[in-house]
Amino acid sequence: MTKVxxxxxxxxxxxxxxxxxxxxxxxxxxxxxxxxxxxNPCSRTAPCKTFAGAISHTAAGGEIDCLDPGGFGxxxxxKNITIDGTDGAGFGSILAAGTNGVNVxxxxxxxxxxxxxxxxxxxxxxxxxxVNGINFTSGKSVNVEGCQIFGFTTSGINVSLTVSGSRVxxxxxxxxxxSAGNGVRMTTTAVGGFxxxxxxxxxxxKVAGASGSGFRLDAGGFATLINANVNDCVTGxxxxxxxxxxxxxxxxxxxxxxxxxVAAGTxxxxxxxxxxxxxxxxxxxxxxxxxxxxxxxxxxxPGVVNNVGLK
Numbered sequence: 001m002t003k004v005x006x007x008x009x010x011x012x013x014x015x016x017x018x019x020x021x022x023x024x025x026x027x028x029x030x031x032x033x034x035x036x037x038x039x040n041p042c043s044r045t046a047p048c049k050t051f052a053g054a055i056s057h058t059a060a061g062g063e064i065d066c067l068d069p070g071g072f073g074x075x076x077x078x079k080n081i082t083i084d085g086t087d088g089a090g091f092g093s094i095l096a097a098g099t100n101g102v103n104v105x106x107x108x109x110x111x112x113x114x115x116x117x118x119x120x121x122x123x124x125x126x127x128x129x130x131v132n133g134i135n136f137t138s139g140k141s142v143n144v145e146g147c148q149i150f151g152f153t154t155s156g157i158n159v160s161l162t163v164s165g166s167r168v169x170x171x172x173x174x175x176x177x178x179s180a181g182n183g184v185r186m187t188t189t190a191v192g193g194f195x196x197x198x199x200x201x202x203x204x205x206k207v208a209g210a211s212g213s214g215f216r217l218d219a220g221g222f223a224t225l226i227n228a229n230v231n232d233c234v235t236g237x238x239x240x241x242x243x244x245x246x247x248x249x250x251x252x253x254x255x256x257x258x259x260x261x262v263a264a265g266t267x268x269x270x271x272x273x274x275x276x277x278x279x280x281x282x283x284x285x286x287x288x289x290x291x292x293x294x295x296x297x298x299x300x301x302p303g304v305v306n307n308v309g310l311k
Contacts, residue, residue, distance in 0.1 A: 026059040032092070034070025051075035051083060051094070066092035076103040077117050085121040091148065097127035100135040101149070107138035113163050118143040126152035128179065133157060136168065144170040154181040156204070164193025164220070171200040180209035183233065186221030187242075193220050194244075200226040204233065213238035214256070217246060217266075224249065231255045236278065239266035239286065248273050262286040262303070269308075270294050 030042035038053030040046040048054040050073035054064045063082040071093040085092025094101045101124040106115045117139060124133045133149035133156045136142050149156040156175035159168055175183040183204035188195045204214040212234025217223055219242030228251040230236040236256040239246055241263040250272040253259045259278030262268050264285040271291035275281040281296050284303030292307050
């Protein structure tokens with residue numbers, strides 16, 4: 001009995017020591033370098049090689065920084081974290097051939113739907129075979145700043161949730177060359193739920209495929225576009241159903257197949273924006289609310305159009 005008790009006490013002590021060591025090893029700021037190694041502690045003087053290697057050394061709420069413009073691999077994020085690719089010489093890069101670049105998914109944690117993630121100054125390259133540049137399936141918010149996302153087959157940014165109330169903020173970002181999907185797609189399966197996105201100074205170009213939408217809002221997807229530029233897509237902005245809305249403010253939606261497509265039961269508000277040389281500029285089975293200060297080469301806008309004036 002004494003031996004058993006001693007063994008149990010030893011195992012408990014060992015487990016405590018391992019947990020304490022792991023906690024001590026988690027740093028508020030970690031570093032990656034193209035010449036690093038994932039066996040390192042991810043400090044500035046001994047950086048890791050990949051984002052996936054560094055994330056296990058980074059405390060919740062911490063930050064991973066780049067020391068040089070290397071390629072740092074795909075990563076799955078399950079906790080509050082910032083990944084900053086700024087290094088003074090270029091962007092930190094993620095090559096995601098045949099897979100997703102960044103997965104944000106806290107569904108398997110003790111508190112799903114709560115993490116806040118920031119991705120800053122990253123080049124996310126799908127090499128023409130990648131699936132989604134950023135794949136957000138569970139969490140509270142994702143903030144994307146100053147990123148380049150290109151070469152994917154499904155979506156540059158895919159937001160596909162099962163709960164309501166999550167948010168996406170994207171600014172100063174380009175999404176290019178999506179071969180068979182959407183620049184940005186947003187939806188939630190929560191009944192009566194919503195996911196909201198704000199996209200400021202976002203450039204979406206060259207989105208092909210059967211749907212090929214620059215921005216596609218499926219059920220529960222709500223978005224505001226501010227100074228956005230949407231060109232050379234099958235559909236520029238696509239409200240695909242689900243009683244959702246989009247605000248398009250000071251934006252350019254030009255040279256697409258359809259410029260703005262508004263499905264039955266959805267509504268778009270447009271102000272200070274340009275819709276020219278799309279074929280057609282508008283497809284409207286829902287409602288378009290115009291502030292009367294937009295530019296278009298269409299003689300008329302089809303469907304229900306309300307001129308709500310300048311407020």
